[in-house]
Amino acid sequence: MNDVDALHLAFEPATLVALNVVLGFVMFGVALDLSLDDFRRVARAPRGAIIGLTAQFVLLPAATWGLTMLLDMRPSIALGMILIAACPGGNISNVITHLARGNTALSIGMTALSTVTAVVMTPFNVTFWGRLNPDTAALLREVSLDPVELLLMVFTILGIPLVAGMAVAARRPEAAARIRRPMKVLSIVFFAGIVIVALRNNWENFLTYVGVVMALVALHNAVALGLGYGAARAVGLSSRDARAVSIEVGIQNSALGLTLIFTFFAGLGGMALVAAWWGIWHILAGLGVAALWAVLDGRMAGSGRPGRDVLGPETRGPGSVAGPGGMAAGEGNEA
Secondary structure, eight states, X not given: OGGGGXXXXXXXXXXXXXXXXXXXXXXXXXXXXXXXXXXXXXHHSOHHHHHHHHIIIIXXXXXXXXXXXXXXXXXXXXXXXXXXXXXXXXXXXXXXXXXXXXXXHHHHHHHHHHHHHHHHHHHHHHHHHHHHSHHHHHHHHHHTOOHHHHHHHHIIIIIHHHHHHHHHHHHOHHHHHHHHHHHHHHHHHHHHHHHHHHHHHTHHHHHHHHHHHHHHHHHXXXXXXXXXXXXXXXXXOOHHHHHHHHHHHHSBOHHHHHHHHHHHSXXXXXXXXXXXXXXXXXXXXXXXXXXXXXXXXXXXXXXXXXXXXXXXXXXXXXXXXXXXXXXXXXXXXXX
8 A cells, every 4th residue: 555655657648638629628518508598597696505615615625634534544535535525526427316306407417517616616625635735745845736736737638628619509509519419429539538548547547546545435425425415405405406506516627637647746646546447436426426316216205205305396496596397407308
């Protein structure tokens, strides 16, 4: 386990450039599904989004720092956990929220807001919480992390493609509709290809060390899901909204995390392993939680007991985001 701090995963410069381009490509595709109406919808009923962003960018980084101080882990693994906690939500959270019968419109709004907010909050949280842990602070000093350079990098990867994609969707909606699905497919194919290349180049190291981070990532992800749900319920949001917040906080943009790790931390082993395994685990955990909620809903319906929250439009708590007729905007169109 001691060697993981000295491990640097091999990642060719050309592959890193390709990863940056693909991530920008992915964000452009995500932005094609966004519009100013998504932000207006949140502005009209902001409570759920505010709780979600607070859990995402305040509670989760703070709880992650606490885990790194309480548990026995190597500094590179601790810094990897802090960096992942600083990333915005991943767009797959919208799909998982839909499967979990959560408020999909709220999930879409939070994803959009967290992506914009991450331009500032991701660099801030990495440097702030990283410096509060003496072990990770030493790593930050070793790499001479420049917060301004990190901010510019995040803006380039997230901000520019987001603005460009929303502009295309607003000005050329027909063109956006034609390229939306191919963009999603190509994004997945390209990103998967880069991950496969990276794994092939580091397969032996991955097999040797992944066991070190598996339990920590599972615990970290469970904390994220629990924080999101608990924070939402604590302020009186409905079950639908709480599910959306929980999944949004539990699904992180690990692709952004990997890009930052290879750009600023030279592929530091523990950090890269955390981000790589998180990218697999959070999807499995999210689908598992969605399936569990579906089973519980089925049992509730079968027993004839409505419970505290009937999953219908009439039970939305304050801060819910709803479209016409009480249905969450966007839910009727989801596959």
